[in-house]
Amino acid sequence: MKQLSVNNLSLVFAFALVLVAVVISQREKLTLTKDIFYSIARAVVQLVIVGYLLKYIFRVNNVVLTGLMSFFIVLNAAWNAYKRDPNPHKRYWDSLLAILVSTYVTMGVLVLARAIKFVPAQIIPISGMIASNSMVAIGLCYRNMNQQFHDQRQQVLEKLALGADNKLAALPILRASIKTAMQPTIDSAKTVGLVSLPGMMSGLIFAGVDPVYAIKYQIMVTFMLMSTTSLGSIIAGYAAYKNYFNEHDQLIEL
Structure with missing residues (x-):
């Protein structure tokens, strides 16, 4: 070709x-x-x-350099996710933890399953792919959560006044925010191959790889992205909602 x-x-x-x-x-x-x-x-x-x-x-092709480059991608993705949070009481650690866990759990499974090898040509691009999708999902989670806390402030205050703890008071907001974060990945999975021809699959086919082999890789990527967006948004959501309350479980003014 x-x-x-x-x-x-x-x-x-x-x-x-x-x-x-x-x-x-x-x-x-x-x-x-x-x-x-x-x-x-x-x-x-x-x-x-x-x-x-x-x-x-x-x-x-050095293991240490490969690991450092992958970790740099994660740090940068976490910083960008952190900046997308409108909450003035946000914490960088929440974003870093979410992207770190979602990226390396997903990639660790792929390495252990021998779907990919720990070589820079595979680890670095896949780290970027996973971390960037997690970053986008977490950013959506943060923005939706901030808007929901603003719109539903009175309902949250009423639940707190009736004796609910901060988690119970914020649970509907938390669930809606995680759902919003995951929805683009779910929608993308529904239309892959019918509406969109993904970059990885198309790139492999352009490179002359057998289409069946390219499709298998794309299926793996779809599973991978679903995993990382769900892990990332859940971890970030459950960490970030606490930033809307003070140490006395009182709702903070936005």
């Missing part, structure tokens, strides 16, 4: 598509032009740096 190539001219044409978004932003007064250019510039710089770094790590 002929290898796909991306030259500088193709990148220029692809960048022209970004300008479409900029034009729409300007015409509709969405005030997103600055964010679009900033995000594009940041993505290019980050990808160039990471690309050269991965090239070195892949060549060295």
